[in-house]
Each structure stands twice: as structure tokens, then as C-alpha cells.
Amino acid sequence: MRTGDYKQTYAELVALMDSPPVWLWSVVLVLALVAAPYALNAYALSFLTIILITVTGALGLNILTGYTGLISLGHVGFLVTGAYAYAVLVSKYHMPPLVGFLGAGIVPALASLIVGAPSLRLRGLYLAITTLAFSFIINTVILEMRWLTNGARGIAVQRPEILGISFESDAAFTHLCLVVAILTLLATLNIRRSRVGRAFVAIRDNDTAARVMGINLHAYKLFAFVTSAFITGIAGALYGIYLSFVSVEGFPFLLSIEALAILIVGGLGSALGAVLGTILIVLLPEATRLVFSVLSAQIDAVFTTGAQELKSMLYGLVIILFLRFQPRGLVGAWHDIRRAWVNWPLRY
Amino acid sequence: MKNHLTTASLLLATTLLAGSGSARAADPGITDTEILIGDVEPLTGPPALLGVAASIGHKIAIAEINNAGGINGRKIKYVLEDDGYVSARTIQGAKKVIEVDKVFAMLGISGSGQSIAVMPVLEKAGIPTVIDVAPVKLLWEPPRKNVFVVGQSYEEGIIHLVNYLAEKNPGKKWGLITQDDDYGITVRDGFDSVVKSKKLNVVYSGNYKKGQQDFSSDMLQLKESGAEVFLAGGIIAENIAMMKELEKLNVKPVTGIFWPGRIEPVLKLMGPAGDGIYAVDYVEPFAGEAGKAFLEKAKPLVSEAEFKGINRYTMTGYAAAKVLIAAIERCGKQPTWACTIGELEKTKNVETGVMAPVSFGPGVRFSNQKLQIMQADAVTMSFKPVK
Amino acid sequence: MLGSGLGGLLIGIVENLAGGYIGSGMKEIAGFAMIIVVLMIRPFGMFGERDIERV
Numbered sequence: 001m002r003t004g005d006y007k008q009t010y011a012e013l014v015a016l017m018d019s020p021p022v023w024l025w026s027v028v029l030v031l032a033l034v035a036a037p038y039a040l041n042a043y044a045l046s047f048l049t050i051i052l053i054t055v056t057g058a059l060g061l062n063i064l065t066g067y068t069g070l071i072s073l074g075h076v077g078f079l080v081t082g083a084y085a086y087a088v089l090v091s092k093y094h095m096p097p098l099v100g101f102l103g104a105g106i107v108p109a110l111a112s113l114i115v116g117a118p119s120l121r122l123r124g125l126y127l128a129i130t131t132l133a134f135s136f137i138i139n140t141v142i143l144e145m146r147w148l149t150n151g152a153r154g155i156a157v158q159r160p161e162i163l164g165i166s167f168e169s170d171a172a173f174t175h176l177c178l179v180v181a182i183l184t185l186l187a188t189l190n191i192r193r194s195r196v197g198r199a200f201v202a203i204r205d206n207d208t209a210a211r212v213m214g215i216n217l218h219a220y221k222l223f224a225f226v227t228s229a230f231i232t233g234i235a236g237a238l239y240g241i242y243l244s245f246v247s248v249e250g251f252p253f254l255l256s257i258e259a260l261a262i263l264i265v266g267g268l269g270s271a272l273g274a275v276l277g278t279i280l281i282v283l284l285p286e287a288t289r290l291v292f293s294v295l296s297a298q299i300d301a302v303f304t305t306g307a308q309e310l311k312s313m314l315y316g317l318v319i320i321l322f323l324r325f326q327p328r329g330l331v332g333a334w335h336d337i338r339r340a341w342v343n344w345p346l347r348y
Numbered sequence: 349m350k351n352h353l354t355t356a357s358l359l360l361a362t363t364l365l366a367g368s369g370s371a372r373a374a375d376p377g378i379t380d381t382e383i384l385i386g387d388v389e390p391l392t393g394p395p396a397l398l399g400v401a402a403s404i405g406h407k408i409a410i411a412e413i414n415n416a417g418g419i420n421g422r423k424i425k426y427v428l429e430d431d432g433y434v435s436a437r438t439i440q441g442a443k444k445v446i447e448v449d450k451v452f453a454m455l456g457i458s459g460s461g462q463s464i465a466v467m468p469v470l471e472k473a474g475i476p477t478v479i480d481v482a483p484v485k486l487l488w489e490p491p492r493k494n495v496f497v498v499g500q501s502y503e504e505g506i507i508h509l510v511n512y513l514a515e516k517n518p519g520k521k522w523g524l525i526t527q528d529d530d531y532g533i534t535v536r537d538g539f540d541s542v543v544k545s546k547k548l549n550v551v552y553s554g555n556y557k558k559g560q561q562d563f564s565s566d567m568l569q570l571k572e573s574g575a576e577v578f579l580a581g582g583i584i585a586e587n588i589a590m591m592k593e594l595e596k597l598n599v600k601p602v603t604g605i606f607w608p609g610r611i612e613p614v615l616k617l618m619g620p621a622g623d624g625i626y627a628v629d630y631v632e633p634f635a636g637e638a639g640k641a642f643l644e645k646a647k648p649l650v651s652e653a654e655f656k657g658i659n660r661y662t663m664t665g666y667a668a669a670k671v672l673i674a675a676i677e678r679c680g681k682q683p684t685w686a687c688t689i690g691e692l693e694k695t696k697n698v699e700t701g702v703m704a705p706v707s708f709g710p711g712v713r714f715s716n717q718k719l720q721i722m723q724a725d726a727v728t729m730s731f732k733p734v735k
Numbered sequence: 736m737l738g739s740g741l742g743g744l745l746i747g748i749v750e751n752l753a754g755g756y757i758g759s760g761m762k763e764i765a766g767f768a769m770i771i772v773v774l775m776i777r778p779f780g781m782f783g784e785r786d787i788e789r790v
Contacts, residue, residue, distance in 0.1 A: 042447040046440045121778045133767030152529040245465045250435050557763050565754040
């Protein structure tokens with residue numbers, strides 16, 4: 001009988017996957033996701049696309065907040081810079097989309113050096129406020145740089161064509177998002193199990209101790225910012241393409257909060273948590289809508305303001321209940337279930 | 349770890365099965381007894397003020413035709429989605445009503461940024477659509493085959509208002525404040541074009557950040573500049589804050605506002621400070637003959653809570669729904685998308701009772717409504733037409 | 736106590752002066768810029784005390 005995963009060597013400890021069956025099922029999952037756009041209708045497909053884009057962004061924030069423990073309330077700033085970098089390069093200067101994506105990563109990464117600098121001195125709440133300030137400043141900068149960004153008018157973005165493959169259709173665009181999300185997932189997992197990832201976690205757990213151990217705090221904190229901003233910027237470019245129109249209004253501050261909510265609900269510092277959290281947070285409004293339509297068949301008749309506001313309250317309530325009863329997040333719940341499944345009827 | 353992916357793939361397989369719907373019929377949304385009409389509006393958050401009002405307008409027009417036996421015997425069913433004024437959710441909402449609910453036609457569609465974002469979805473689907481909430485140029489330039497816009501552009505509205513105020517107040521000093529977004533730029537462009545042609549003396553030109561609450565420094569600057577005619581480019585809360593601030597500073601320039609903020613609760617909140625401000629709009633004021641008649645007609649058709657939510661957006665929504673219903677009706681027993689789009693194009697002087705007659709034409713997807721000036725009356729809390 | 740009172744006053748004054756003299760777009764930015772400047776010079780705030788951490 002299988003009783004759990006036992007690691008005997010360091011190599012096993014840092015392996016990407018626990019066992020061959022995990023590899024097998026991962027491949028099955030990816031194949032299912034590749035096939036999904038052909039089976040889903042446009043509405044369900046839009047959820048899949050949004051989930052994949054959000055996963056990319058959440059994984060980006062996870063590197064900074066989850067692994068390195070630096071709280072950022074300003075990630076929407078990187079998202080919007082990435083989207084604008086792509087829109088300006090591709091729509092305005094007619095560069096190939098690949099250059100656009102590269103720019104969408106590099107520009108926020110450069111911006112993150114500026115935001116990251118205060119993080120060398122600040123911690124916790126103070127850093128949160130500084131990053132928050134950054135996201136507001138970046139909005140004003142974009143609005144003021146009219147010659148480059150069209151100011152408040154925004155820039156229209158077409159679906160890209162990369163290496164001769166057109167991503168015009170919804171299905172093809174979802175595949176593009178899938179590829180980016182998988183690459184990001186692999187990148188974060190690889191960062192986590194490398195020397196860099198261990199340095200990040202050491203800084204999160206106790207930065208003074210980490211420094212004593214010989215970790216260059218300045219370099220690693222900035223590196224966390226740059227990687228995180230790069231990934232978030234790519235997610236921003238995808239989001240801009242999805243919206244087909246990049247403007248400051250399309251990236252409300254709420255997205256920063258939502259990204260943090262995803263990490264907390266999913267389980268801080270875990271890539272799996274970021275994925276599960278994204279799925280929950282993106283599908284929650286739809287789920288509450290379903291609950292509502294089951295509760296009252298006459299929902300169309302009572303579609304006045306009251307019912308709608310109640311729905312958003314329900315959404316908040318679910319998040320609060322989650323924090324109260326499962327503070328380790330979805331990934332914690334998942335670990336409990338897995339342990340129960342493997343060890344039942346024994347206790348472990 | 350092993351079972352994790354089993355569960356995930358099982359879950360996914362279920363969603364796949366659930367998601368793959370039936371094959372799509374030629375023209376969806378129409379049965380022998382029903383026609384479905386879809387809409388996506390902000391029903392939560394502050395912009396709900398306009399989204400809910402517009403949806404009430406659609407409901408009034410639909411209730412009216414349903415009470416009269418429906419469109420050639422078919423009753424209309426209204427499918428409404430909330431987008432919370434977030435573009436990504438507008439896109440999803442539109443996809444849902446088109447692909448899942450399979451509606452026959454679309455009405456309304458959220459704010460200006462949202463309807464621009466949703467345009468590719470509408471164009472691809474080819475569904476007959478009448479937009480009424482936020483008429484902006486990008487929606488009809490270039491004209492799309494299936495998308496019609498009832499209303500008037502902000503530029504035209506501002507030019508009309510500034511021209512009127514300039515004729516009434518010759519040789520005065522002017523002040524303007526606008527929001528730092530697309531709407532603000534449009535307002536400013538319209539204003540600048542009149543400034544050039546009429547050689548107006550502009551002494552104050554301000555810009556505020558969307559969502560700003562405190563206008564003390566801006567209004568102080570306005571006062572210092574000595575402006576006698578003032579264009580308040582805010583929408584709702586901003587205009588109220590500006591008027592209150594001016595009242596505190598004890599100055600009362602001739603003030604003009606635009607239709608996005610021309611709703612009655614604004615006057616209530618402004619109090620005496622709002623008395624006499626000018627507004628421009630293409631729908632009838634509620635204090636006029638046509639406005640009263642509209643309220644009279646609406647009263648039995650909506651619930652009490654909904655009746656309270658009526659404002660100018662109810663009228664624009666009502667007019668758009670009327671135009672769409674008339675077009676479907678002219679298609680006779682078997683309406684199709686192609687026929688409805690063709691009939692919408694042939695819309696000529698359709699009377700809605702809430703604005704000037706609506707017309708479209710070949711290649712014309714914008715109804716270009718006639719504008720009128722109105723003035724606020726603080727005693728009755730309403731806008732009255734100016735002769 | 737004193738810190739938050741003075742801080743509030745200072746932010747309000749700076750925001751409105753910036754809005755009035757530099758440009759209305761600067762109003763929102765001024766407050767945030769000030770936060771960053773203060774935190775860069777004194778990471779524990781203007782009236783905060785540097786805490787000494789034992790590891």
C-alpha cells in the first residue's frame with residue numbers, strides 16, 4: 001500500500017515532479033486544455049482564457065509576495081505598463097508581436113528597478129504603501145505622455161500573428177495564453193527549486209538571518225522584483241490583447257487587490273496555490289450567479305439593484321469565510337484531502 | 349500528488365461535456381412564442397445609476413409591446429447581465445448572452461470604454477445591435493454593418509452648449525474643467541473648436557483626475573481667474589463637489605453641464621447651488637410635456653423601486669428599444685438577422701416620444717439626434733426646456 | 736498620535752499646494768511622492784522609532 005511520498009536524496013527533494021504518474025497526469029491535463037477550446041462554447045472559453053491570463057499574472061506576483069515575502073499592492077502598475085509597452089510597440093510602431101511581448105516584459109522589469117529600490121530599505125506595510133503609490137504614479141505618467149500613449153484615448157490592439165501563425169480566433173488566442181501560462185509555471189517552479197528560489201524563501205522567512213548566511217539581500221530582492229514584473233508585464237500584454245483595447249481604465253486598482261486575494265485564498269508561496277486561487281476567484285462570480293438562479297427561478301423579475309449588490313457581497317463573504325476556516329488556503333485544503341486519501345483509514 | 353491530477357482532469361472533462369452546447373441554428377433567439385433580447389449593463393457600483401436606468405428604459409418598451417400582444421404574436425424576453433463597469437466582464441457578458449442564451453438582438457451595452465471593447469465580439473457575431481447608453485464616435489466610425497447607435501456625440505453636444513452660452517453672454521471670461529480621460533478630452537476638443545471660431549476669452553482651463561473628490565484648489569483657481577462662464581466637465585459627484593465649493597467661495601458663474609451628469613438626484617444634492625445651471629441633452633426633460641407623458645406611461649409598467657430609478661438614461665434606453673422593436677416588427681412573421689439589420693437601416697423618422705424622431709440610412713449607423721438646451725430649477729428639482 | 740496628526744496636515748497642505756501651483760494633475764501624485772521621499776529617508780516614518788531587531 002502506498003503511504004506517502006518519501007524523499008531520500010537531495011535530488012528527489014528538488015525534482016520538478018514527484019513521480020512518473022504525476023508526469024503522466026500533467027501531460028493528460030495539458031492535452032485536455034489544448035483540446036478544450038474546440039469543445040467549449042465562447043462564453044466558457046472566455047473564462048478559460050481569463051483564468052490562463054490571470055494565472056500568469058498571479059504567478060508573477062507569487063514570486064515577489066509568495067516566495068520573497070515582499071508585499072506589493074501595485075502590481076496593476078506592472079500589468080498596465082506591460083500592456084502599454086505591447087500596444088505602443090505593436091500598434092503604434094508596427095513591430096512584430098514577439099518584439100512586443102519582449103518589450104511587455106522588459107519595460108515593467110525596468111520600472112520595477114525603480115520601485116524595487118525602496119524595498120531594500122522598507123518592509124511590510126511601508127513597502128505596500130510605496131508600491132501602491134507607484135501604481136498611481138504610473139497611471140498619471142501614462143496619461144501625461146500623450147505623444148507615446150495617446151493619453152486617455154487608449155490604443156486599440158489587434159490579435160497577433162506570430163511566426164506565421166494567426167491568433168485571430170478565440171481558440172488560437174487561448175492556446176497562446178496556455179503556452180505562456182505553462183512556460184510561466186515551469187519558470188516559477190524552476191526558480192523555486194534553484195539556489196535563487198531558496199534565497200528568496202530565506203529572505204521571506206527572516207531577512208537578517210538570510211543576510212548572515214551570505215545572501216546578497218539587495219541583489220536578490222531586486223531580482224525578485226524584476227522577475228515578478230517581467231512575468232506580470234507579459235500577462236498585462238495578453239490582457240490588453242484580450243480586451244482589444246488598452247487604456248488606463250481597463251486596469252483598475254482593484255486588480256492589485258484581486259491578485260493578492262488570489263494568492264491568499266490559494267495559499268501564499270505555492271505555485272499550485274496561485275493556480276487554484278485563480279480558478280476560484282475567477283469562477284466565484286459565476287458560481288454565485290448560478291446559486292442565485294437556483295435560489296429564485298424568478299431572478300429575471302427581481303433583477304433590481306438590490307439583488308445585484310447582494311451578489312457582490314456574497315463574493316466577499318466567501319473570501320472571508322475562506323480566510324477564517326482555511327487560512328492555509330486552497331493548497332492547504334488540497335494537502336489535507338490528499339493525506340486523507342492516501343492514508344485512509346489510518347491517521348497520519 | 350497522483351490523485352490531484354486525476355481529480356483535476358475529471359473536473360475538466362465534466363466542464364468540457366457541460367460546456368459543449370448544441371449546434372447553432374441559423375438565427376438564434378427566436379421561437380414560435382418568444383424573441384430574446386440581450387443586454388450587458390453596470391448594475392453594481394456607482395455607474396449602476398446609469399446602467400440600471402437604461403435597463404429600466406428597455407424594460408418599459410418591452411413591457412409595452414408585450415402588453416400589446418408582442419411582436420407579431422411573439423413575446424419579448426429580456427436577458428440582462430451585470431458587468432460592474434469592467435471591460436473584461438462586458439466582453440464575457442456579451443459572449444454569454446450571444447453564445448449561451450442565444451439572443452436575437454442586443455440593446456444598450458454599458459459605458460463608452462466597455463462598448464468599444466465589446467465591438468469585435470458584436471461584429472464577429474453579426475447580431476443586430478442598437479447602442480444607446482454611451483454614444484461615442486468610435487462606435488459608428490467606421491460604420492459596422494450590424495451596430496446602430498441612437499444618440500448624439502459629446503463633441504456636438506458641447507459645441508451646441510458653448511455656442512448657446514456664448515451668444516447669451518457675449519464678451520465674458522470663460523473657465524473650463526475636464527476629467528483626465530477619453531470623455532474629458534472629447535469635451536475639451538469640442539470646447540476648443542468653439543473657442544477658436546468665436547474667439548472666446550478663456551481664463552481658466554483645469555484638468556482633474558478621475559474620481560477626485562476635493563475641488564477646493566481647482567475652484568479657488570477658477571475664482572482667482574475671474575471666470576464668469578464656467579463649464580463643469582465632471583460627471584456626477586464631481587459636478588456636485590464643484591458647485592458646492594463655488595457656493596462656499598461665494599461666486600456664482602453662469603454654469604453649463606453635459607448630459608452624462610444631467611440626472612435629477614444631482615440637483616437634489618447640489619441644493620440651491622444648482623439653481624439655474626444650463627444643460628444640453630437630446631432627450632426631453634422630465635418637467636416638459638413629453639417627459640411627463642413618458643412618466644405617466646412608465647408608471648404602471650415598472651415596479652415602484654424601478655420607477656424611482658428612472659432618469660435620462662431610461663429615455664435613451666426606451667428610444668433604442670422602440671427603434672429595435674419597430675424594425676423586428678416590420679420583418680413580419682419570420683424575422684431574421686439579415687432582415688432586422690436591413691429594416692434598422694431603413695429606420696426613418698421613428699417616433700419615440702422621448703427625443704426627436706430617429707433615422708438611420710444606408711451606411712449611416714448613427715442617428716444624430718437633435719439637441720436642446722435646458723435649465724435647472726432648484727425649487728422643483730427638475731430641468732426645464734429653455735425656449 | 737502627534738505623528739499621524741501632523742502627517743495628515745502635511746499631506747493635505749502639500750497636495751493642495753501642488754494642485755494649485757504645479758498643476759492639477761500633480762495633486763494626486765504629490766501625496767504619493769511625499770510618502771516615497773519620507774520613507775526613503777526615514778523608513779520608519781517621520782516620527783517613528785527605529786526598532787532594533789534581534790535574530
